[in-house]
Amino acid sequence: xxxxxxxxxxxxxxxxxxxxxxxxxxxxxxxxxxxxxxxxxxxxxxxxxxxxxxxxxxxxxxxxxxxxxxxxxxxxxxxxxxxxxxxxxxxxxxxxxxxxxxxxxxxxxxxxxxxxxxxxxxxxxxxxxxxxxxxxxxxxxxxxxxxxxxxxxxxxxxxxxxxxxxxxxxxxxxxxxxxxxxxxxxxxxxxxxxxxxxxxxxxxxxxxxxxxxxxxxxxxxxxxxxxxxxxxxxxxxxxxxxxxxxxxxxxxxxxxxxxxxxxxxxxxxxxxxxxxxxxxxxxxxxxxxxxxxxxxxxxxxxxxxxxxxxxxxxxxxxxxxxxxxxxxxx
Amino acid sequence: xxxxxxxxxxxxxxxxxxxxxxxxxxxxxxxxxxxxxxxxxxxxxxxxxxxxxxxxxxxxxxxxxxxxxxxxxxxxxxxxxxxxxxxxxxxxxxxxxxxxxxxxxxxxxxxxxxxxxxxxxxxxxxxxxxxxxxxxxxxxxxxxxxxxxxxxxxxxxxxxxxxxxxxxxxxxxxxxxxxxxxxxxxxxxxxxxxxxxxxxxxxxxxxxxxxxxxxxxxxxxxxxxxxxxxxxxxxxxxxxxxxxxxxxxxxxxxxxxxxxxxxxxxxxxxxxxxxxxxxxxxxxxxxxxxxxxxxxxxxxxxxxxxxxxxxxxxxxxxxxxxxxxxxxxx
Numbered sequence: 147x148x149x150x151x152x153x154x155x156x157x158x159x160x161x162x163x164x165x166x167x168x169x170x171x172x173x174x175x176x177x178x179x180x181x182x183x184x185x186x187x188x189x190x191x192x193x194x195x196x197x198x199x200x201x202x203x204x205x206x207x208x209x210x211x212x213x214x215x216x217x218x219x220x221x222x223x224x225x226x227x228x229x230x231x232x233x234x235x236x237x238x239x240x241x242x243x244x245x246x247x248x249x250x251x252x253x254x255x256x257x258x259x260x261x262x263x264x265x266x267x268x269x270x271x272x273x274x275x276x277x278x279x280x281x282x283x284x285x286x287x288x289x290x291x292x293x294x295x296x297x298x299x300x301x302x303x304x305x306x307x308x309x310x311x312x313x314x315x316x317x318x319x320x321x322x323x324x325x326x327x328x329x330x331x332x333x334x335x336x337x338x339x340x341x342x343x344x345x346x347x348x349x350x351x352x353x354x355x356x357x358x359x360x361x362x363x364x365x366x367x368x369x370x371x372x373x374x375x376x377x378x379x380x381x382x383x384x385x386x387x388x389x390x391x392x393x394x395x396x397x398x399x400x401x402x403x404x405x406x407x408x409x410x411x412x413x414x415x416x417x418x419x420x421x422x423x424x425x426x427x428x429x430x431x432x433x434x435x436x437x438x439x440x441x442x443x444x445x446x447x448x449x450x451x452x453x454x455x456x457x458x459x460x461x462x463x464x465x466x467x468x469x470x471x472x473x474x475x476x
Numbered sequence: 477x478x479x480x481x482x483x484x485x486x487x488x489x490x491x492x493x494x495x496x497x498x499x500x501x502x503x504x505x506x507x508x509x510x511x512x513x514x515x516x517x518x519x520x521x522x523x524x525x526x527x528x529x530x531x532x533x534x535x536x537x538x539x540x541x542x543x544x545x546x547x548x549x550x551x552x553x554x555x556x557x558x559x560x561x562x563x564x565x566x567x568x569x570x571x572x573x574x575x576x577x578x579x580x581x582x583x584x585x586x587x588x589x590x591x592x593x594x595x596x597x598x599x600x601x602x603x604x605x606x607x608x609x610x611x612x613x614x615x616x617x618x619x620x621x622x623x624x625x626x627x628x629x630x631x632x633x634x635x636x637x638x639x640x641x642x643x644x645x646x647x648x649x650x651x652x653x654x655x656x657x658x659x660x661x662x663x664x665x666x667x668x669x670x671x672x673x674x675x676x677x678x679x680x681x682x683x684x685x686x687x688x689x690x691x692x693x694x695x696x697x698x699x700x701x702x703x704x705x706x707x708x709x710x711x712x713x714x715x716x717x718x719x720x721x722x723x724x725x726x727x728x729x730x731x732x733x734x735x736x737x738x739x740x741x742x743x744x745x746x747x748x749x750x751x752x753x754x755x756x757x758x759x760x761x762x763x764x765x766x767x768x769x770x771x772x773x774x775x776x777x778x779x780x781x782x783x784x785x786x787x788x789x790x791x792x793x794x795x796x797x798x799x800x801x802x803x804x805x806x
Contacts, residue, residue, distance in 0.1 A: 409742060415641065
């Protein structure tokens with residue numbers, strides 16, 4: 147008998163919730179602004195309320211006895227043993243919070259809802275979502291890399307999440323590839339995120355454009371100042387044939403490829419699934435990334451190498467959170 | 477009942493063999509020049525002969541029924557499933573060779589010796605040796621990094637070797653930390669080995685010394701030309717108080733620290749055991765490495781961080797090769 151679960155993706159600006167059927171995939175989903183102004187307890191209330199309302203709506207149709215549980219992906223470091231969430235970025239003031247315990251208590255005390263609860267880091271949840279329902283279905287081992295405001299990652303080894311001894315594995319954004327360079331993020335020099343996180347892309351782009359007074363950007367991007375340079379406008383300029391924009395994407399892809407090569411060297415993982423908003427630029431970033439990945443690895447390690455786009459977009463997190471409940475089924 | 481095994485470390489210049497008792501540790505060891513001029517079959521003959529002679533000498537004393545088997549660490553990529561050794565560096569002309577099959581056949585056909593045989597990459601064997609008998613005894617998870625002619629590594633996760641999906645994990649020497657730099661090794665730019673492998677250290681040292689005409693090296697290292705700069709002479713100069721030599725070691729340690737930080741970011745491993753000839757420089761390299769490791773990681777990941785010297789020196793490989801046989805015991 148198949149089963150269904152609720153998946154929640156907790157972010158700094160939005161809480162996403164979805165009903166995921168093990169066989170059918172996503173049946174329904176909603177997105178709500180995160181009620182973070184009330185602090186952790188306010189967010190716990192919000193999550194519990196959403197879970198209760200979705201459970202009440204779908205249990206009659208899908209079967210309460212088939213309900214596998216509630217999965218939750220959260221930003222920051224998640225200690226799964228203790229159920230603690232530590233210092234989630236974009237949720238200021240949380241520090242260390244016993245998320246699992248408080249959520250179980252609230253669901254039970256307020257709604258009489260007792261169910262299995264799985265919590266994990268959001269990037270891990272997204273990687274697991276791609277593994278079970280998305281671009282990772284055919285791979286035994288891969289790393290999901292998300293290119294967005296930040297650069298994050300989740301690792302699947304032998305079809306299971308690799309979380310590391312302390313639960314903080316997969317942080318490719320913090321990998322240093324340019325230790326002698328100028329870029330800094332979170333106090334660390336030359337990391338992948340310092341170079342090709344959204345801020346890094348914008349400053350890299352502006353720096354390169356300033357060197358070329360005659361470009362499509364400067365001449366034809368009417369109404370768009372260089373101050374408005376963003377991954378999106380860079381994409382537009384590149385599709386318009388601007389050689390400088392193409393050069394910027396070449397560099398973005400190269401930095402990504404060097405970072406992926408580090409994963410090959412250390413972990414012997416050769417498949418990479420790339421998601422996040424920036425990955426929407428497609429071959430502008432995939433082509434140079436793959437080229438650089440090959441340049442920065444030994445030829446003997448090229449067999450089976452692949453860089454492919456993620457398939458679940460922004461829903462990878464809710465898919466994966468729900469899938470965590472399926473994986474803990476007997 | 478305890479048991480014993482034979483451990484062999486196959487290198488380009490020497491074959492080391494040791495008798496390892498599970499409880500007592502190393503009981504005997506020998507080192508022989510590698511008979512590589514005869515190609516793979518010659519080396520197989522040599523290894524089989526050594527194994528037979530050690531087995532014949534020690535089985536009467538230690539008990540043939542307590543013999544756990546023969547473990548072999550080899551350079552290059554080892555496919556444990558197929559028993560294949562591929563392109564071992566320093567053993568030119570080997571290409572892909574069915575080492576396990578040929579060795580088992582030779583032991584049986586020539587000596588009637590049938591025993592369990594475990595083969596693995598030499599860096600993996602060394603890491604396992606440190607885990608079971610050396611500096612890694614107290615750690616559940618760690619990486620062994622060997623600093624020598626090359627920079628290699630082996631990873632222990634949850635007290636077992638992490639080999640990766642294709643058996644090539646732990647290659648920290650191929651991790652790129654300076655993608656925009658000048659140094660290149662094995663065709664890859666800015667890798668840890670390109671910077672602080674033996675050749676990298678020598679060229680980094682010479683480059684820095686050339687900028688400072690008045691140094692201990694130039695004035696007091698009578699009889700030692702800058703052409704003779706090596707890790708050993710650099711150590712001597714640093715112990716003599718030469719500020720430039722200290723600066724070179726500071727850089728060597730920093731590069732190592734940046735590389736280790738990459739392991740923390742991707743794998744969430746926080747304990748590092750450092751071996752190999754260059755690690756003999758002690759705090760000259762350990763102190764800056766630890767400092768840089770902390771600079772290049774998030775403060776939230778500093779808990780439990782450690783960089784410690786290896787304990788088994790050049791014997792780590794034979795210890796670990798033998799220990800592979802113990803671990804496969806029921």
